[in-house]
Amino acid sequence: MNRKSLILLISFISLLFFQIFVFNNMNIFGFINPMIYLVFLVVYDFDSDQTLFILVCFLLGFSIDFFSQSGGAHTIATLTVSFLRPILIRNSYGVTSEVPISFQADTRKINKYTFLSLILILHHLIYFSVVYFNWNAIYLILRNIFSTFIFSLILSVMVLNFYRKSDDS
Amino acid sequence: MQRIINALIQYRNSILYFFLLSCSILFLSKKSKYHKTQLEAYGMYATKELYNLNYELLNYFNLKKKNEELLKENRKLKELHLKSNSLALYPNAFGEKRRFPFKLKEANVIKNSFLNQRNNLIIDKGSVDGIKNEMGVISKNGIIGIVNSVSKNYSRVISILNQEIKINVRLKKSNALGSMYWKGLNPLEFKIEDVINNVSFKKGDTIITGGMSSYFPYGIPLGEVVDFESNSQNGYYTINARLFEDPSLVNYVYILTNEDKKEIKQLQENFKDE
Known part of the structure; x- marks a missing residue:
């Protein structure tokens, strides 16, 4: 097992742990629970096999669902995002995504944050649609997407910065 | 694989x-x-x-099949309807086994003219289907004409929209006889003559077939009285009538077979010979 895989394994477990025990219990303003485990979908290698990636993401979503007693909404949202990730990569990085490059090293910050935002928006859209699952709740869904997205973005950027430092060292 | x-x-x-x-x-x-x-x-x-x-x-x-089935059903109902109309003339038609002499066959109209003074129709049944000359043709709400020429698969019908044809009619309430013919312009407007002056009726009275010809049974409703004037010189009414159904818009018709026609004709010829 090389170093990259080890980092991914550790981040998988730690993100899962923090999400379940810390961020799922934050309840900012009473209803916002930021989702930072999506950082895993950002730091995972671009040029690795997607089949394995889909499986890992299914496992991640399923574990979150399992430990937070939330049906299957996290699984569906995470799985869909992982399946659509190549499209999101192409949209946020352009043609350079075809070249196998190490993610943290060379790309510009704006691309990374676009990618993160796209993943968060897509995930929240699917997640809250599945949770409410009713056209009449469209206002509630949009409000939740917007407010949760802001907090998830802020916290995810902080976590990503931590990755950057640990990678450099 | x-x-x-x-x-x-x-x-x-x-x-x-x-x-x-x-x-x-x-x-x-x-x-x-x-x-x-x-x-x-x-x-x-x-x-x-x-x-x-x-x-x-x-x-x-399935629409076509359904249509055909409905037409057949309609034919049966129409036959019963005609029978019930004619109860006055065939008093035992329902109770005993005495037969009602008219039978029906359904047919489609494939050509229908109404712009001439002498109009005719073509229908898609011919001698193969048992159609003969001088059979009456009716539709769901009135009469259409009389068959006047038959080929193997098609027949030509003289329309009642023909100023030479006079139809034997009655006023339903007073039972007075008259003869009706087309005025020549509007396919709905007809004129009735030869109604004797001493019967009373009013606007809106129903006109039915008279049953005096061997073409049509008694009692098919045709139209209603629009207005009338009494002609004191010859002692007859002149009535303007309006049909219930426009004969130029008909698609499906029924052909009437009168089983007693031969007998009636024979009797008439005997009378002439004498």
């Missing part, structure tokens, strides 16, 4: 995705009552729409 495996390998991500997605939807519906009922509601809606579509399509393709 190799190709199938290749395709499976090529689309393995999508296959895996949809497989896992269906698994998670299954978990979702198992775990949450709310999602289960919602999913069932959407499923019901989709199946309902599908079944509806299927039903409508099948209905559409």
Whole structure:
């Protein structure tokens, strides 16, 4: 097992742990629970096999669902995002995504944050649609997407910065 | 086989995705009552729409068959209707086994003229189907004409929109006889003559067939009285009548077969000979 895989394994477990025990219990303003485990979908290698990636993401979503007693909404949202990730990569990085490059090293910050935002928006859209699952709740869904997205973005950027430092060292 | 495996390998991500997605939807519906009922509601809606579509399509393709069946049924009902109209003339038609001499055959109109002074129709039944000259032709709400020439598969019908044809009619209430003919312009407007001055009737009275000819049975409703004037010189009314149904717009007709026609004709000829 090389170093990259080890980092991914550790981040998988730690993100899962923090999400379940810390961020799922934050309840900012009473209803916002930021989702930072999506950082895993950002730091995972671009040029690795997607089949394995889909499986890992299914496992991640399923574990979150399992430990937070939330049906299957996290699984569906995470799985869909992982399946659509190549499209999101192409949209946020352009043609350079075809070249196998190490993610943290060379790309510009704006691309990374676009990618993160796209993943968060897509995930929240699917997640809250599945949770409410009713056209009449469209206002509630949009409000939740917007407010949760802001907090998830802020916290995810902080976590990503931590990755950057640990990678450099 | 190799190709199938290749395709499976090529689309393995999508296959895996949809497989896992269906698994998670299954978990979702198992775990949450709310999602289960919602999913069932959407499923019901989709199946309902599908079944509806299927039903409508099948209905559409069966329309022709249904039409034919309905025409046959209508023919039977029409026969009964004519019978019941003629009860006055055939008092035992329902009770005993005495027969009602008129039988019906259905036919489609394939050509119908109404712009000339002497109009005619072509119908799609001919000598093969047992059509003969001088049979009466009626529609659902009135009479259409009389067959005057028959080929193997088609027949020509002289329309009542023909100023030379006079139809034997009665006023339903007073039972007074008259003869009706077309005025020549509007296919609905007819004139009735030879109604004797001493009967009383009013506007809106129904006009029915008279039953005095061997073409049509007694009692088919034709139209109603629009207005009338009494002619004191010759002692007859002149009545303007309006048909219930426009004979120029008819698609389906019934051909009347009078089984007693030969007998009646024979009697008339005997009378002439004497």
